[in-house]
Amino acid sequence: xxxxxxxxxxxxxxxxxxxxxxxxxxxxxxxxxxxxxxxxxxxxxxxxxxxxxxxxxxxxxxxxxxxxxxxxxxxxxxxxxxxxxxxxxxxxxxxxxxxxxxxxxxxxxxxxxxxxxxxxxxxxxxxxxxxxxxxxx
Numbered sequence: 001x002x003x004x005x006x007x008x009x010x011x012x013x014x015x016x017x018x019x020x021x022x023x024x025x026x027x028x029x030x031x032x033x034x035x036x037x038x039x040x041x042x043x044x045x046x047x048x049x050x051x052x053x054x055x056x057x058x059x060x061x062x063x064x065x066x067x068x069x070x071x072x073x074x075x076x077x078x079x080x081x082x083x084x085x086x087x088x089x090x091x092x093x094x095x096x097x098x099x100x101x102x103x104x105x106x107x108x109x110x111x112x113x114x115x116x117x118x119x120x121x122x123x124x125x126x127x128x129x130x131x132x133x134x135x136x137x
Contacts, residue, residue, distance in 0.1 A: 029048060032044060044059075058081070060076070077113075
């Protein structure tokens with residue numbers, strides 16, 4: 001009987017610690033973004049895509065939309081913000097609430113990042129300033 005209790009407790013600890021480490025990748029990713037450590041942020045968000053694609057894709061969209069580092073890519077930013085938008089309601093309500101408080105992740109934030117990315121595409125089309133560039137936009 002004592003052994004069964006110990007096994008149950010050990011199993012519970014393992015389950016809790018593994019789920020915490022998955023969420024920890026997201027937290028580490030946002031912390032890295034905050035201090036402009038883009039390599040670490042990309043690594044953490046990419047790993048987080050396996051277990052938390054809803055918020056990890058949002059983090060990757062922010063990362064790719066910033067133009068002050070080597071990972072800047074409007075196309076990748078657009079891909080990940082669309083993924084964040086389509087998977088937003090796949091996350092449980094409790095996760096959405098918790099992530100909103102911790103990271104500011106909600107539908108308004110997703111829409112804001114999407115607008116930034118759209119503005120970048122428009123600026124690129126405007127710079128070329130041809131009918132074709134505006135059609136492509």
